[in-house]
């Protein structure tokens with residue numbers, strides 16, 4: 018096993034599981050603080066941890082509290098992330114700053130991957146990845162999540178990317194960066210709210226064991242970087258592309274009208290979509306995160322079985 022970096026604060030449960038080589042699943046916190054309204058955010062965070070435990074793995078929600086990177090949180094920590102206005106959105110570039118100032122930060126996919134890797138956690142469950150924004154040829158807005166996937170050895174389970182992004186350009190960029198994209202039990206790359214994006218997935222996997230095999234093969238060859246596992250939202254929960262697309266277009270128009278850009282763009286769009294759909298997008302978002310948690314626990318299980326105890 019990797020000895021966790023000494024600057025990290027692990028819960029006893031996570032430290033014990035990592036020491037035993039038992040399955041651990043990392044979870045991000047931007048989705049809690051900047052991705053969903055209260056109280057659904059803390060309910061989602063609590064439920065996801067329960068699903069991971071039911072799946073026989075230990076959940077490790079990651080954030081920075083009082084300047085300390087935390088690997089695993091208690092109920093009080095989750096509540097603080099869900100309610101406090103003092104929690105900033107933290108991608109990798111922001112980590113040194115919140116740590117140096119002793120403040121609170123909710124970690125994005127990129128920052129969560131980096132801290133998970135420093136702790137020795139190889140599987141991470143989230144809702145949606147960041148990617149290449151529409152209009153990126155002008156704005157250059159490409160999420161640091163993609164850069165991080167190119168260099169940090171963590172498998173990230175998501176429901177794909179939503180069409181607030183340019184899905185085609187996101188897939189092109191992942192190819193350039195050498196990131197395997199494995200669609201779970203489908204040939205198509207999923208579009209978060211909908212199972213269908215119109216883009217074929219580069220690769221497909223039909224079981225958690227097949228995904229764990231790819232993790233082992235990649236890192237055994239010292240090919241640095243993550244693996245994007247994309248798991249389509251369950252059919253019963255999906256919002257069909259033809260319904261959500263117009264809503265997303267509207268949210269982007271509203272964002273441009275409000276002059277919002279940079280790190281505020283994604284949180285604004287997520288919030289606006291919840292407003293326009295009258296909460297339906299939030300229900301779908303929670304369902305897909307839960308679905309990803311079930312798969313993530315299985316992958317962590319298979320990976321631990323292949324890599325053995327410490």
Ligand code: PSU
Nearest residue numbers: 047048052125126145147160161280283
């Ligand atoms: N997409 C979602 N929900 C989210 C995010 C993205 O559907 O909560 C969050 C994740 O934390 C992701 C971050 O890592 O937004 C990407 O932000 P940016 O585009 O600023 O890199």
Ligand code: MN
Nearest residue numbers: 158159160279
């Ligand atoms: Mn951005």
